[in-house]
Amino acid sequence: MESLNRQDPSLNDEGRFRLLVDAITDYAIYMLSPEGIITSWNTGAQRFKGYKPSEILGEHFSRFYLEEDRAAGTPERALATAKEQGRFEGEGWRQRKDGSRFWAHVIIDPIRHPSGELIGFAKITRDLTERRAAENAIRQSEEQFRRLVQGVSDYAIYMLDPSGNVSSWNFGAERIKGYRPDEIIGRHFSTFYTLEDRAAGMPQTALGIARAEGRFEREGWRVRKDGTRFWASVVIDAIRGDDGQVIGFAKITRDITEKMETQRALEQAREELFQSQKMEAIGQLTGGIAHDFNNLLMAVLGSLEILKKRMPQDRSLTSLVDNAMQGAQRGAALTQRMLAFSRRQELHMEPIDVSGLVRGMMDMLSRSLGPLTRIETSFPIRLPTILTDPNQLEMAILNLVVNARDAMPSGGRILLRAAEESVPSGKGLLPPGRYIRIAVIDEGEGMDAKTMEQAITPFFTTKGVGKGTGLGLSMVQGLASQSGGRLMLKSRLGEGTTAELWFPVVTLEQVAEVTADPPQRAENTPRGLRIVAVDDDGLVLMNTTLMLEDLGHTVFEAMAGPEALEIMRKQPVDLVICDHAMPRMTGAELAEVIREEWPEMPIILATGYAELPEGTQIANLPRLGKPFSQAQLADAISRVAS
Template sequence: MPNPDRADVALSTDGRYRLLIEAITDYAIYMLDRDGHVTSWNPGAKRFKGYEADEIIGHHFSTFYTDAEREEGVPARALEEAARTGRFEREGWRVRKDGTQFWAHVIIDPIRSPLGDLVGFAKITRDLSERRAAEAKLRESEQQFRLLVQGVTDYAIYMLNARGEVASWNAGAQRIKGYAPDEIIGRHFSDFYTQADRDIGVPKAGLETAAREGRWEHEGLRVRKDGTTFWAHVVIDAIRDDAGQLIGFAKVTRDISERRQAEEALRDAQATLMRSQKLEAIGQLTGGVAHDFNNLLQVISGNLQLLSKDIAGNRRAEMRVQSALAGVARGAKLASQLLAFARRQPLEPKVINIGRLVQGMDDMLRRTLGEEVEIETVVAGGLWNTLVDPDQIENAILNLAINARDAMDGHGHLTIEVGNASLDDEYARTHDDVAAGQYVLLAVTDTGEGIPRDALDRVFEPFFTTKPEGKGTGLGLAMVYGLVKQSGGHIKIYSEVGSGTTVKLYLPRAMESEDVLVVVPHGQVRGGDETVLVVEDDDEVREVAVSMLGELGYRVLKARDAASALAIVESGLPIDLIFTDVMMPGCVRSPELARKAKERLPNVAVLFTSGYTRNAIVHGGRLDPGVELLSKPYSREALARKIRHVLANQAQRQVAPPVVTKPSSQNALKGAAVLLVEDDNLIRSTTAEMLADGGCQVRQARSGEEALKLLELERVDVLLTDVGLPGISGLELARTARERWPDISVVLASGDSAVSSDAAFLRASLVVKPYTPESLRQTIAKSLFMREPSKQQR
């Protein structure tokens, strides 16, 4: 047994530090004088660099650097930085005595006298070669995390006596753990451990292992002075005197909290990326399925509509056809849900107040969910607007409510909350595909059975459902997910088995004023006698389209692909409109067909159709500028209206601007402020010239949203708007203008004369495309004349 008195003498202050440094073999710890010459050398330094003490003491420490770094002056800069800033820390290549190199982590601290004079430097070097080689095999992203963390590593180096009491304390220990030397020296090192670790004997086991095997290495939670915890990497080496008696322990602690957090973040990011890639792959598949499905629905729907004329008067047959058409509508809804999940359906977003939309759904929700479901709607005051397709968000709310009802087995409490929310940078960093900013939050909460944790990651997949077989399609949440993502939002689901589920939709805030949603009646549709080239690769779909157009009176040509269609165009046959599917096989794509056809036939109109637009003519969920699309499956009436609209716009583009206008026309319109709203650039510029030549003061807008902003700012006598605008339609714009500015004159422009009933409903005038300067002047003059005398001036 050692003599305690002799041990205490041996462990004087200078002795403790000498023994501490001499016991450490995993770190090279030595001193330099002010000029960088080695003045001390520990066993760790000998093991790393190969020099005996008498071989290196007195030599300049630049001996350990490569020739290239010496030529660049790296050693001198290292000492200069340490003296200037109080610390130098780097990783780099160092040279051993035998000429081999190793990757080292180096810390240089200045040593100053009590008066503050620089007397030398303390240098700690660690061989990181093995760690660096292992990290080279990891993925690049993980390597970046690790190198980032390792590059800012700090060390706490201190000594324990044989009983585990702190005997010395360095600056690194104070910085990491928060204790000053006089606060911790003499206390047992187990104070740094959590209560749980102390209860199971981790500190004692560490000392016993180090005493028995010479070394103990461990990672775990440690406690700072202020009670906070950090994750530490700890090495304890046994210290023995010359007789081999245990006199204490050398302890090196490294804070690796950032590294562990980075590793956990990487694992979370990898898991999120895998889920995102899985949903994207499923979306591509479902989008293709929806395209083929819509083609089949178009064949069925088209033939049923053609058949309805043949069976007119046969009530029983008519009922069966209507029943079959209802089935087509359900199939179209299913395909629409698939496209919504795939984020491939063209949306018609509008600036809306979701609170009003939810409150307007109250009766429908109560009828749908039944009397045993108690519905509570909470709408926050000062609610922001958001830009979203109102029909699609209404479907999403209905889907969420039905899912909630089923989860509650038909009875329970359903809460729909709408409020403002802000997602900060921290939230965005930890969630996939979320931008920090202001959102409108829509939350649907039920008191149902909840969703098992292992199913939460799959609830947004198409056809995945937790409901019993036959109780759901598994497309409701998939549709909601796709809509929210396509609208630029974020969706989050929370659930606990037995405690219910909450689905939160975050939709980006819109700064524009709320659009007015309006539904107006439509009149009868009509056909024409123009020539239409139908381009469709599906034989049955093509024949249905040809039959529909033929019944509407059009002359019809047909082609099975874009290349064949180009051959017909180049044959010289007169063609007024090309009606082409977007997705077709072959080397010529539909947009290219449209471009080349217009080069040969500048006056030809183009109408696209598809059940799956992918990214050919739709980007960001919206049609490309100047593109007309009729989605499959379409009805005979929808086809007729769209054809007339596209042909009328093309005809209007061909109307030449006026050269001379009669003085009477100038007098009738002179000074009238006209707001012209038209999305087609050529039609807009030509019409503006017609109006200006007639004496009007013309303001122009390309969309209903832009027009409403101008109406807020400027006096307008006449609103002249095209009916088929993107976003807010011309009819909706007219209705909004009527409500806000009752004395304004409204003129609708359309190629469909059946819009006359809509115009009458809105107390507006109608000018049918293609219009001439004179017909346009007369219509505007008439609209101004029809205003009440008291409203002749706004």
């Protein structure tokens, strides 16, 4: 305090108070006479009520009230309550100079002479229009209001003198940092810093930046009275006198330890996502050979399983067979894990409300952007339903938003929009129909034509070494394609980029089909069926036949689709089990022919992955993943032939 007086002897306590009050722009702070006449007017009052001091000083404060409130005597009751009870606090509609309304939180305190005589009122008003609207839209319960009130104590708000000594202390500061006012006022604010930060001169650096630039904002570890640490969000604003000299600092601290821990968890999740994108490359590379590899494992596992059942019960021999089977099963498990990262994995399709899905992601998206980037959304309250994998869609949107953030290293705005669009016949790259378009728009550097041509190419990236795999957009495109839609990019150098995900709108019938109850497994596996087994690999076909015969069925072997049709036309058949990836006629094509000639014929499609033609009846055929065991084969038969 002595330093303040030495710097400006004329600046007494009242002067410092007036400077502080006038520096506050989010609150209207002014004085009233005992009759309610306005006698002072701060910058905050002028900012959101619209009156200059010359226009309002000497007027009655009731002019801020609505006409109906004035008629009901509300202003007079407020003054009477403050006078009689020592305080008035309430909320209600008020009006600005231009006639517009705002929702105000009002506090009126009486000011009395030491003799007890009322000499006026201190009035503080805050514009809560936006907060009230948000609260009403989200929660209106008493519990939410209670939490909102408690939230005021989540901020430590206090003052520093020019040297950094604490000169005031609020309840939030006491709650967060643990010091009572008499324990901390007069001490240097570096008390709250860690030893290593004090040694590095960080408190002095913070005040230096605030003094030079007017504001300092940062996050870091701080220390409570009991020695525990918390992660703090800190804002320091310089307070200047009329001569421009710094006369102190306003400091706001918030404990965001929980937020930091959540951010850390999100960063870990992002790292896991990055690793999964790398595994996408493995899935792509192995997808082409997965069928042959699974056929080899099928031959090994099938033969070993039948061998084990038929060989003498010699423990030395059965243990060797078990070891071999375990090794083959590990190979099969490895193949499935690798395929899970490729576009040949089976999506778990569900009807999705895009607006609801994105609303549920907003916290995660906001935390992933960092302080320099903000995200804005524009979504209708309701959108038609689409059909895709919700987990994969969330990953795709997160991928596009992170790409947009990376395109703006200095920060900026990302727009996330969704709308229903119609594609007419013969226009665009999509079949005609209704679509939901999800757009992620950034204000970054954009891409030139050459970069645009390669943007979705696997392994292409414009990011630095170790910062991108070049697989992100490929994965997003894969999801959109498997869902019947498309990823579209629009960009010009220097004008930002728009990434659009288009998904077809689904009908009620499609939703009902997806959500229908799955077929129930029969209690007893049927025996004695006449089954056509079709596979172009002789080893797999032999093992499938052996397993079926061991289950008590009669088997007719075919190494191609036409051969299987010839068998079926000569004799009665109860069931067809066919491989999908065959050279002359695929299993899907064979199934379509069978459906035309024998509409009720049960068909099981054996495949190493879920890459089947879209938009055909056979897309929903029961599938048996290779390599399969005899038990899995029996279970598949029981589902379709019971």
